[in-house]
Amino acid sequence: MGHLFTDRAEAGALLAERLPGRRDAVVLALPRGGVAVALPVARRLGGVLDVLVTRKIGYPESPELGVGALAEGGEPVFDEELMGRLGLTMADLDEVVERERAELERRVRVYRGSRPLPTVAGHDVVVVDDGLATGVTARAALRALRAAEPDRLTLAAPVGAARTVKMLRGEADEVVVLATPPDFFAVGQWYEHFDQLTDAEVLSLLRSR
Incomplete structure (x- = not known):
């Protein structure tokens, strides 16, 4: 079994190539790991980058x-x-x-202080995570956003369990996942470098947008 990605930044750059035609999208990362993937996505799309906090x-x-x-x-x-x-x-x-x-x-x-979540209603929204294992966190995020009435809601991740990806297709207008390996066990197994991000690193990534 080999790694698919060197790190989250590389995975995000590859993911961005699969998301054309979404200029000025609102890109919402699921922290912490999703932020490093979402940064190159937001840069490619030219949109807003922020976090949607989940637990x-x-x-x-x-x-x-x-x-x-x-x-x-x-x-x-x-x-x-x-x-x-x-x-x-x-x-x-x-x-x-x-x-x-x-x-x-x-x-x-x-992560945001007193700053509100970016406006979602009527916008093209892309939710980004570093991988989809059980999918329950992504599902909570998508349902919260769907209630805010975005124009289009996309879930994007570099890798995911095939069963999870199939389940989540019912929660978003589109699900973009680069790979669904048959021997998927955990997200981290597909990255050569998969260190956990700190809050300080998340804030640094958000500022670098």
Whole structure:
């Protein structure tokens, strides 16, 4: 198994080539990793670059296992199939949801301060992430944005699980993914360099637009 991309910047440059005809689009990255991919996309499209802050809702007994997600401006979205397998109800996750909502609001302040999200209504909007594993975070983002009535809503990522990409096609007007490897296990396996970004690095990328 070989890497598909050297790093997120290279992946973003390749992704940008697959997104023609979207001049002046609003490009919204899912932080943190999505910001490094979205920067070359926004430069190529000549549009606004900002973040749409999301938070994973973790399984209380194993927080790394995401059973849902929150996106700013939207309601929680849950992986109902996984919750059923785990015997979870939404009420079981109330405390986790409130904790993640508070962290989401904190990160919005860190990344944008008092600046509002760019205007979405009536605009061509491209949501960018560094990869799509379960897709629950992207789904939360797309649903929050859909409620804001964009003219066109596109999800773009360098790599994703085939099943996830198929599921997300029902959430966006278009889903652009460069590769859906049959042996997909995790996003990071397809990058030679996949270090986690810090908040400071995210802010630096946003300023460099």
